[in-house]
Amino acid sequence: MAQQLTIDQINQKANQIRQDIIRMLEAAGSGHSAGPLGLADIFAALYFDIMKIDPKNPEWDERDYFFLSNGHTVPVQYAAMAGAGFFDREELQTLRKFGSRLQGHPERTKLPGLENTSGPLGSGLSQAAGVAYTLQYIDKQPHRFVYAVMGDGELNEGNIWEAAMFAGKYKLGQLITFIDRNNIQIDGNTEDVMPLEDLRGKWESFGWHVQEIDGHNVESVIDAASMSRAISNKPSVIIAHTIPGRGVDFMEYDYRWHGTPPNHEQAKEALTKLRTLNGKIKAGE
Amino acid sequence: MRTHYPLRDDVFADDVAQEPTRAGFGRGLKKAGEADERVVALCADLTESTQMHHFRDAFPDRFVEIGVAEQNLVTVASGMARAGKIPFTSSYAAFSPGRNWEQIRTTITLNEQPVKIVGSHAGVSVGPDGATHQMLEDIALMRVLPNMVVVAPGDSIEAEKATQAIAQHNSPSYIRLAREKTPIFSTEDSPFEIGKAYVLREGHDVSLLGTGTMTYQLLKAAELLASHGISAEVVHVPTIKPLDEDTVLRSVRKTGRAVTAEEAQSAAGFGGAIAELLSEQLPTPLKRIGMYDRFGESGAPNELLDHFGLNAEKMQPVIQEFIHTTPQYHRELQ
Numbered sequence: 001m002a003q004q005l006t007i008d009q010i011n012q013k014a015n016q017i018r019q020d021i022i023r024m025l026e027a028a029g030s031g032h033s034a035g036p037l038g039l040a041d042i043f044a045a046l047y048f049d050i051m052k053i054d055p056k057n058p059e060w061d062e063r064d065y066f067f068l069s070n071g072h073t074v075p076v077q078y079a080a081m082a083g084a085g086f087f088d089r090e091e092l093q094t095l096r097k098f099g100s101r102l103q104g105h106p107e108r109t110k111l112p113g114l115e116n117t118s119g120p121l122g123s124g125l126s127q128a129a130g131v132a133y134t135l136q137y138i139d140k141q142p143h144r145f146v147y148a149v150m151g152d153g154e155l156n157e158g159n160i161w162e163a164a165m166f167a168g169k170y171k172l173g174q175l176i177t178f179i180d181r182n183n184i185q186i187d188g189n190t191e192d193v194m195p196l197e198d199l200r201g202k203w204e205s206f207g208w209h210v211q212e213i214d215g216h217n218v219e220s221v222i223d224a225a226s227m228s229r230a231i232s233n234k235p236s237v238i239i240a241h242t243i244p245g246r247g248v249d250f251m252e253y254d255y256r257w258h259g260t261p262p263n264h265e266q267a268k269e270a271l272t273k274l275r276t277l278n279g280k281i282k283a284g285e
Numbered sequence: 286m287r288t289h290y291p292l293r294d295d296v297f298a299d300d301v302a303q304e305p306t307r308a309g310f311g312r313g314l315k316k317a318g319e320a321d322e323r324v325v326a327l328c329a330d331l332t333e334s335t336q337m338h339h340f341r342d343a344f345p346d347r348f349v350e351i352g353v354a355e356q357n358l359v360t361v362a363s364g365m366a367r368a369g370k371i372p373f374t375s376s377y378a379a380f381s382p383g384r385n386w387e388q389i390r391t392t393i394t395l396n397e398q399p400v401k402i403v404g405s406h407a408g409v410s411v412g413p414d415g416a417t418h419q420m421l422e423d424i425a426l427m428r429v430l431p432n433m434v435v436v437a438p439g440d441s442i443e444a445e446k447a448t449q450a451i452a453q454h455n456s457p458s459y460i461r462l463a464r465e466k467t468p469i470f471s472t473e474d475s476p477f478e479i480g481k482a483y484v485l486r487e488g489h490d491v492s493l494l495g496t497g498t499m500t501y502q503l504l505k506a507a508e509l510l511a512s513h514g515i516s517a518e519v520v521h522v523p524t525i526k527p528l529d530e531d532t533v534l535r536s537v538r539k540t541g542r543a544v545t546a547e548e549a550q551s552a553a554g555f556g557g558a559i560a561e562l563l564s565e566q567l568p569t570p571l572k573r574i575g576m577y578d579r580f581g582e583s584g585a586p587n588e589l590l591d592h593f594g595l596n597a598e599k600m601q602p603v604i605q606e607f608i609h610t611t612p613q614y615h616r617e618l619q
Contacts, residue, residue, distance in 0.1 A: 120391050165357075
């Protein structure tokens with residue numbers, strides 16, 4: 001287990017994750033920008049504080065599980081894993097390239113530390129629920145938790161609501177899922193494509209404990225996860241409001257960056273923005 | 286002519302013992318659960334129909350009711366496999382793998398999780414429920430997936446053995462089962478191994494290759510053909526993938542003609558698998574018996590099998606015509 005980091009240190013990890021995302025995507029020449037940047041703070045909180053994991057022993061039998069349901073955001077997970085020590089950061093530059101362990105969408109069998117293979121949307125929550133059910137009812141290990149991250153556009157999928165019913169019925173208290181509520185999907189705003197609201201009401205009516213947080217406030221993320229672990233008689237969902245493209249001002253709020261990587265000039269500018277917090281501080285190396 | 290494969294003594298009797306293959310699965314699953322506590326079972330609101338209730342009653346803590354949600358059925362199972370379990374999932378084949386193919390592809394086969402997909406009520410012999418419930422495309426859907434094992438047991442005794450073998454086979458697997466009672470031709474002593482085909486009867490004019498419950502119909506057809514002076518070899522191929530190429534090729538090399546039979550679409554299914562094998566390795570005249578690019582319909586099971594040419598009486602003249610109109614290729618008699 002790594003030492004406890006301060007909130008400031010975790011924020012710095014999130015900034016490093018964002019810079020790594022920009023470099024990876026530029027090198028790959030394809031991939032998704034907005035979602036991974038928007039998730040950087042949640043992943044920094046998960047990998048550097050919340051989850052009980054051992055990067056040197058990914059199959060540790062006391063670990064918490066993590067399921068990424070919207071696999072296209074995997075650059076943020078790769079960057080967080082590299083930062084946590086699952087593999088060297090140089091390997092991030094192989095993203096999406098032939099022979100790489102870092103596939104365009106995550107494949108469990110390729111990279112130790114991944115718990116699932118995803119990309120086609122809507123199936124991650126069920127898998128997380130399958131582990132949570134096993135821990136709660138069969139193996140009876142109440143001290144282990146299963147975390148999942150889903151996109152909001154992904155909630156269009158019926159498989160998600162099958163899983164929502166299932167976890168609600170069985171009161172899977174060890175299941176804690178984040179929804180990346182960034183309001184964008186490929187064809188536009190989520191409420192235009194297929195409205196999700198009343199999102200809180202939907203999950204509550206399925207028997208879930210619901211929290212809504214600022215997904216860029218690392219302290220809120222950590223507190224919400226802590227609260228979720230304390231709720232033992234219901235599965236927990238944390239609706240994390242995020243800004244797509246967060247940290248790079250010319251990408252923020254713009255759904256056109258959903259499935260596009262930065263080119264060299266854009267990447268250079270993005271890295272400067274990240275190092276200066278969009279011009280608020282002087283760049284330092 | 287008999288081979289070393291033990292057939293039941295009463296196999297050709299009018300009152301041959303009959304039982305649905307799903308019944309054998311139900312017994313096999315319970316035994317698999319007794320043998321290995323990692324075995325768990327999940328069902329989508331068809332627990333008695335699929336015969337999972339034997340397991341549920343014996344191991345209530347290892348049975349999960351999923352409700353009518355086949356996508357969730359296989360993805361929850363994928364998660365349980367990640368947590369170290371050996372999950373069996375059951376529904377009607379029309380729904381699983383009919384509805385949830387992508388979830389099976391991504392979270393089970395690409396993800397290399399040893400989840401077992403049990404598709405009951407396959408084929409037209411489902412009967413009165415009609416075409417929606419008569420799954421005919423499952424063999425094709427499952428055998429095209431990398432890493433997937435596909436087994437269609439010939440009778441209930443074999444289904445029981447196959448279920449136990451699949452539980453201990455660390456691979457995604459599909460088991461195809463029938464609703465109706467079908468004749469039992471194997472015995473407790475008959476062999477079953479994943480990936481093996483078995484010569485049930487030796488002959489030299491044609492190889493009759495059967496999978497699932499159609500093997501029995503081919504055995505009977507071979508008897509009828511014998512009375513017309515035709516010597517048919519019958520090969521039972523319960524494992525469609527991985528295919529026992531050696532046994533099939535050895536038989537076809539000897540007879541020079543091949544017929545396949547399955548209670549499924551002949552395209553891309555078992556007949557398709559044999560066509561691929563023979564056309565690449567031993568081009569041979571081939572007749573595929575199955576459903577020819579059409580759906581079933583309501584009716585009594587035996588009425589439907591007869592209507593679609595899937596019983597011995599209807600197969601015999603088809604095979605005879607095939608033999609009389611095609612030359613034997615690659616005949617290599619010793």
